[in-house]
Each structure stands twice: as C-alpha cells, then as structure tokens.
Amino acid sequence: MIAQSQLYGLMAEWDNPDDLLYAAQQASTEGFRHMDAYTPFPVEGLPEAVGCRPTRLPFLVLCGGLFGGVGGFFMQYYANVHAYPLNVGGRPFNSWPAFVPITFELTILCAALTAVFGMLIANGLPMPYHPVFNAPHFERASRNRFFLCIEATDPHFDRSKTRQFLENLRPQSVSEVPC
Amino acid sequence: MQGDRIQPIAPIEPVLKPGHTYASISDKISDIVVKRKTTLGWFLGFGIAFSLTMVLFASITYLFIKGVGIWGVDIPVAWGFAIINFVWWIGIGHAGTLISAFLLLMRQDWRTSINRFAEAMTLFAVACAGLFPILHLGRPWLFYWLIPYPNTMGLWPQFRSPLDWDFFAVSTYATVSLLFWYIGLIPDVASLRDRTEKRLPRLIFGIMALGWRGSAQHWHRFQMAYLLMAGLATPLVVSVHSIVSIDFAAAIIPGWHSTIFPPYFVIGAIFSGFAMVLTLAIPLRRFFGLQDFVTLRHINIMAKLLLLMGLGVSYGYLMELFMAWYSGDQFETYVSLNRLTGPYWPIFAGVIACNVLAPQLLWFPRVRTNTLALFGVALIVNVGMWLERFMIVVTSLHRDFLPSSWGMYRPTFWDWSTFLGTLGLFFTLFFLFVRVLPMIPMFEMRELLTHREGHTREEQQKLAVEPEGSVA
Known part of the structure; x- marks a missing residue:
C-alpha cells in the first residue's frame, strides 16, 4: 500500500483504443481534469477527451518561418548593400531575385527547427524519469495496451471511489502508480 | 498459368497482410532489432560495404595529399565525377522525402511501411552527396567560407552565386531530413526500449527515445509537428534539386543554359530515387521476411511511379532535342548532335536504353509484380541515371564554343575508387541502420491497422481474418 502523499495516480489498462476512448470520455463527464492517456499510436479524439488544449505549434512554426525568411533576406541585403557593396557590371546592389533561393531555404530551415524543437519543448522532452513508468505492464503502452491515468492531484480524486x-469501465486491470 | 500466377495484381493485394494485431506488428518489426541473431549474410554484406568504405577513406586521403590532379578533371572538363556523383546521390535522396512527406500529405497509406527506410536512404545518400562538392574544391579545408559568419577578412559569401545557393539548399535538406527521420523514430525507439532485455541497448534506446511515454497530449503535438514537417519538406525537396539544376542552368554553356532544367532535374531525381527504393526494398522484404508489410501492392505502385517518372524524363530528353533544333542556335544544335554522334555516343545510347526503353517493360503487370524482373529494371535505371548525369556534365563541357579548346575527359582510377567508395559508405550505413533501428515505423503500422480493419478489438481481427488467411 502506497501512502497517499506518495501516490501519483490510478492507472487503468485496456486492450483496444475504443474502450479507452470511451473511458476517457466517461472520466471527463465525471468531472476529472487531471488525467492523461498513454497509447502505442495516436488515437483520434483522445486528446480532446482527456482535456488537451489545442496546440499552438502551427502559429509558432509560422513565426519561425517568417523569422527565417525575413532574417535570411535581410542578411543578404545587408551584406550586398551595406557591408560589402560590390559593383558587378552596374547591376543593382539589392538584386533581390538572386536572393530568393537562400531566403526560401532559410524559411524552411527555421520553420522546421521550430516545429521539431517546439514540439519537444512543449512536450517537456527529453524527460528521463516519469512516475507513469512505475505502473505495472507500462512497457506495453508502446506495444498493444491503452492506459488511462487519473492523477492524485485532481480535486475529484478519491482513492477508493476513483x-x-x-x-466499472471494465479495464484489464487497475493499479496504483507511486510517485 | 494457374489463377494463382496471374491473380496477385493491385486491387486485391492489401497494404498490410491480414491476420496482424498490434502486438504481432510490433513484435515482428522490433524482433529484427532486439531478438534476431545477426546473420552471416548481414556480416558478409556489411563486410563488403565496409571494405569499400575503407577504399573511400584511402582515396580521400590520397586526394588531400596530392590534390584534384589525381582525378581525370582538366580544362575544358573541370567538372568530372565529383559533380556527376553529387547530382546522382542527391537525386536518389529525393524519393525518400517524397515518399515520407508528399505521400503523407496526400494520405497515401501505402507509404507507411516504406517511409522509414526510404528516409534513411535519403539521409545516407545526402551524406554521400555532401562529400563531393567539398572534395572537388582545390582547397577543401576552406569549404566553410561558404557559411556566412563574422570573419576578420570582413568578407561575405557571394549570395548571388548558385554555388552558395547549393550550400544552403543541401545543408537545409540534410538538417530537415535528419530531424524528420528522428522525430518519426522517437515513438519507435521507445517501443524498442520497452521490449529489449539487455541493459546497454535499453540505455541507448532510452536516451534516444527522450523519455517518450505515448501520452495523448504528446501524440497531439507530435502529429501536428510531423504534419508540418511534411508540409515543409515537400516544397524543400523540389527547391533543392531545382537549385542543383541551376548550378548548371545559370551557366551559359550550351546544353546547360535552359529553363527546362529545374523540372527535368526534379523528375530525374525522383526517378532515380524510386529506382533506389526498389533496389533496397526488394531484397529487404525477402531477407527479413517482411512480405506482410511490404506487399506486392507496394511494389506494384512503386513500379508504376517509376514508369511515370521515366516518361517524364523521356519528355525532358525529347524537349532538349526539340529546343536545340527549334532555337536555331548553332552551339545548342551542335551539343545535341555531338551527344548523338560524337565520341561519347555510347553514353547517350546507354541513357536512352536504360531510362527510356527499360522502364517501358513496366507497362506489363507481370513485370511489375515479378520482384526479380523489377529489381533488374530498377538497377538498370540506377545506372541509366548515373549515365545521364555523365552526359549532362561531360558532353556539354568537352566541346564548347571554340574548337581550339575542345578536349576529352577520361576518369582515372581515383575517380572510380571514390565513386565506388561512396557506394560502400551508403551501404555500410544502411546495413547498420537495418540492424540497430526499426526499418518500418511501428506506430504508423498500428495506426494503419486501426484505420484499415475498421474493427479494433484484437479478437475480432483474428476472427475476421481466419477464413481469408486460408485462401491466401
């Protein structure tokens, strides 16, 4: 028996995504808010059911792309017009058509870096330790089992009632997860 | 000629053989890495590839000691094997990105089982490609002058030069391909971490998985990031080979200075890349017993795409000849005539035979579903696309405007050893990849199972599939 203060939450396990989704929706209706589901692949509708906020990633990626594009163009403009103007046969210093390829590449590069590192940072990864790994059979969360964890921090959480x-949702098993 | 032989063509062949469950998919793919004993064949293949890599290192060492004089390059043909190989390798890489990014956006679910190793192919091909521009510099140790950085010389790179565009394009491409490949790997190395019993692999997979635990919130952001990366990689891949082609097209050399070059190069790149995907996929599915995941349906679709791209490339050749005639330009006309009848005519004949004629076999469904025949066609196309780059680089340069400056190009031993060495490097990396990482994305296969089967309970899957299984 784990002490109340040592308890991270209660973990239930199903063998298919539909039952898990149903359970998550039921838990949400019941009023639980501090919960998360763990699945071997993305399950449609599950993020909404466990109360995920919509991600701001697309907006961040747009900003990253704009930064790359504007910054990339400015770098070339600055180099060719201010830092080191070089007269090549009387052609304009700000020869913008020739700047397009690098501007484009830097737009993509910065947007892609934002997408990947934005996703990792928002997800709090890398995270070497997390309490849910203590749950029995949790190694199957990356294989063929579908988990729902109601966390002890939830105001509605009550050890026996939860x-x-x-x-009642007929899981394969329910277990206590220590911190 | 029993029904069995003619039947297994496209529509009835599924993208995933029936009878699989979440567990069986995961186990079958991860067992190759965590359970299966390393076979003698693997050691043999790896040994050959690794020896060739050593040849590459020896060639590079000798090159750095002696300089580019050890190659056959000279004036007028100053771009020899280095540029041919660069364009060939980077072109091969493009099919991997196309499969993983463009087909994801198009919701082509057959891409799922081939995208991981196609992306790995991209990465390794780009690694081989990236060597050549540096090797062919007179002073390779100063390659970093292409990077804009604050320097004591007060100088900037020439941003108006296609060579600098090339640097930005290739380095962006390598970075984005690596990131795309890696984020796709995170959930799968998490599976390996959870499945392996040995301590050291567990630790390494654990570090690579970054603590992935499959949380719904994480999947949500992951999917968004993956989709955005696909959306970014698709225009990127088109831009990269367009820029490579502009290395040629921006010059005024006859045979290069042409507006058809960007699309012609992009299609050629995808053509050679699909040929390489097939060259890798056909032996892989056989040696690792992956016929359930890479079915004849995949093979058939890829063969059709190969044919389509082959027709695109043929159109490019036709248009080049047509424009040479239609322009009325003496030098353009001569380049085309010289390709057809000059000293390098066997190269042109080889290009037509390999890239135009050989793919026509793919009109026949029996060739498309006969893996041995298809493997042969894919190899021929690989050779043909290399010859095409030889034709473009060498025949345009060796006879330009002034007959007094004409010359011939003959590759030397070191040209060949460097080229074969990169083949070794490519296959060494690939052998390592199939041994230590899951070559098919497990999480996407599990998702595919949910979407395809319509019923998700494992028991139901087993029940629904039993009668079908006995027929097949």
Whole structure:
C-alpha cells in the first residue's frame, strides 16, 4: 500500500483504443481534469477527451518561418548593400531575385527547427524519469495496451471511489502508480 | 498459368497482410532489432560495404595529399565525377522525402511501411552527396567560407552565386531530413526500449527515445509537428534539386543554359530515387521476411511511379532535342548532335536504353509484380541515371564554343575508387541502420491497422481474418 502523499495516480489498462476512448470520455463527464492517456499510436479524439488544449505549434512554426525568411533576406541585403557593396557590371546592389533561393531555404530551415524543437519543448522532452513508468505492464503502452491515468492531484480524486469508477469501465486491470 | 500466377495484381493485394494485431506488428518489426541473431549474410554484406568504405577513406586521403590532379578533371572538363556523383546521390535522396512527406500529405497509406527506410536512404545518400562538392574544391579545408559568419577578412559569401545557393539548399535538406527521420523514430525507439532485455541497448534506446511515454497530449503535438514537417519538406525537396539544376542552368554553356532544367532535374531525381527504393526494398522484404508489410501492392505502385517518372524524363530528353533544333542556335544544335554522334555516343545510347526503353517493360503487370524482373529494371535505371548525369556534365563541357579548346575527359582510377567508395559508405550505413533501428515505423503500422480493419478489438481481427488467411 502506497501512502497517499506518495501516490501519483490510478492507472487503468485496456486492450483496444475504443474502450479507452470511451473511458476517457466517461472520466471527463465525471468531472476529472487531471488525467492523461498513454497509447502505442495516436488515437483520434483522445486528446480532446482527456482535456488537451489545442496546440499552438502551427502559429509558432509560422513565426519561425517568417523569422527565417525575413532574417535570411535581410542578411543578404545587408551584406550586398551595406557591408560589402560590390559593383558587378552596374547591376543593382539589392538584386533581390538572386536572393530568393537562400531566403526560401532559410524559411524552411527555421520553420522546421521550430516545429521539431517546439514540439519537444512543449512536450517537456527529453524527460528521463516519469512516475507513469512505475505502473505495472507500462512497457506495453508502446506495444498493444491503452492506459488511462487519473492523477492524485485532481480535486475529484478519491482513492477508493476513483478506483471503483475505473473498475466499472471494465479495464484489464487497475493499479496504483507511486510517485 | 494457374489463377494463382496471374491473380496477385493491385486491387486485391492489401497494404498490410491480414491476420496482424498490434502486438504481432510490433513484435515482428522490433524482433529484427532486439531478438534476431545477426546473420552471416548481414556480416558478409556489411563486410563488403565496409571494405569499400575503407577504399573511400584511402582515396580521400590520397586526394588531400596530392590534390584534384589525381582525378581525370582538366580544362575544358573541370567538372568530372565529383559533380556527376553529387547530382546522382542527391537525386536518389529525393524519393525518400517524397515518399515520407508528399505521400503523407496526400494520405497515401501505402507509404507507411516504406517511409522509414526510404528516409534513411535519403539521409545516407545526402551524406554521400555532401562529400563531393567539398572534395572537388582545390582547397577543401576552406569549404566553410561558404557559411556566412563574422570573419576578420570582413568578407561575405557571394549570395548571388548558385554555388552558395547549393550550400544552403543541401545543408537545409540534410538538417530537415535528419530531424524528420528522428522525430518519426522517437515513438519507435521507445517501443524498442520497452521490449529489449539487455541493459546497454535499453540505455541507448532510452536516451534516444527522450523519455517518450505515448501520452495523448504528446501524440497531439507530435502529429501536428510531423504534419508540418511534411508540409515543409515537400516544397524543400523540389527547391533543392531545382537549385542543383541551376548550378548548371545559370551557366551559359550550351546544353546547360535552359529553363527546362529545374523540372527535368526534379523528375530525374525522383526517378532515380524510386529506382533506389526498389533496389533496397526488394531484397529487404525477402531477407527479413517482411512480405506482410511490404506487399506486392507496394511494389506494384512503386513500379508504376517509376514508369511515370521515366516518361517524364523521356519528355525532358525529347524537349532538349526539340529546343536545340527549334532555337536555331548553332552551339545548342551542335551539343545535341555531338551527344548523338560524337565520341561519347555510347553514353547517350546507354541513357536512352536504360531510362527510356527499360522502364517501358513496366507497362506489363507481370513485370511489375515479378520482384526479380523489377529489381533488374530498377538497377538498370540506377545506372541509366548515373549515365545521364555523365552526359549532362561531360558532353556539354568537352566541346564548347571554340574548337581550339575542345578536349576529352577520361576518369582515372581515383575517380572510380571514390565513386565506388561512396557506394560502400551508403551501404555500410544502411546495413547498420537495418540492424540497430526499426526499418518500418511501428506506430504508423498500428495506426494503419486501426484505420484499415475498421474493427479494433484484437479478437475480432483474428476472427475476421481466419477464413481469408486460408485462401491466401
């Protein structure tokens, strides 16, 4: 028996995504807010059911792309017009058509870096330790099992009542997850 | 001629053989890495590839000691094997990005089982390609002058030069391909971390997985990032080979100075890349017993795409000849005539035979679904596309405007050893990849199973599939 203060949450396990999705929706209706689901692949509708906010990633990537594009063009403009103007046969210093390829490449590069590192940072990765790894059978969350964890920090969380609630959703098992 | 032989053509062949469950998919793919004993064949293949890599290192060392004089390059043909190989390798890479990014946006679910190793192919091909522009510099140790950085000389790179565009394009491409490949790997190395029993691999996979735990919130952002990366990689791949082609087209050399070059190069790149994907996929599915995941349906679709791209490339050749005649330009006309009848005519004949004629076999469904015949066609196309780059680089340069400056180009031993050495490097990396990482994305296959089967319970899958299984 784990002490109340040592408890991270209650973890229930199903063998298919539909039952998990149903359970997550039920838990949401029941009023639980501090919960998360763990699945071997993305399950449609699950993020909404466990109360994920819509991600701001597309907006960040747009900003990253704009930064790359504007910055890339400015770099070439600055180099050719201010830092080192070089007269090549009387052609304009700001020869913008010749700047397009590098501007484009830097737009993509900065947007892609924002997408990947934005995703990792928002997800809090890398994270070497997390309590859910203590749950029994959790190694199957990356294989063929579907988990729902109701966390002890939830205001509605009650050790026995929440366990009863999860048991009623006919999971394969319910277990306590220590911190 | 029993029904069995003619039947297995496109529509009935599924993208995933029936009878699989989430567990069986995961186990089958991850067992290759974590359970399967390293076979003698693997050691043999790896040994050959690794020896060739050593040849590459020896060639590079000798090159750095003696300089580019050890190659056959001279004036007028100052761009020899280095540029031919650069364009060939980077072109091969493009099919990998196309499969993983463009087909994802198009929701082509057959891409799922081939995208991981196609992306790995991209990365390794770009690594081989990236060597050549540096090797062919007179002073390779100063290659970093292409990077804009604050320097004591107070100088900037020439941003108006296609060579600098090339640097930005290739380095962006390498970076984006690596990131795209890596984020796709995160959930899969997490599976390996959870499946392997040995301590050291567990630790290494654990570090690579970054603590991935499959949280719904994480998947949500992951999918968004993956989709955005696909959206970014698709225009990128077109831009990269367009820029490579502009290395040629921006010059005033007859045979290069042409507006058809960007699309012609992009299509050629995808053509050679699909040929390389098939060259890798056909032996892989056989040696690792992956016929359930890479089915004849995949092979058939890729063969059709190969044919389509082959027709695109043929159109490019036709247009080059037509424009040479239609322009009325003496030098353009001569380049075309010289390609057809000059000293390098066997190269042109080889290009037509390999890239125009050989793919026509793919009109026949029996060739498309006969893996041995298809493997042969794919190899021929690989050779043909290399010959095409030889034709473009060498025949345009060796006889330009002034007959007094005409010359011939003959590759030397070191040209060949460097080229074969990069083949070794490519296959060494590929052998390592199939041994230590999952070559098919497991999480996407599990998702595919949910979407395809319509019923998700494992018991139901087993039940629904039993009668079909006995027929097949």
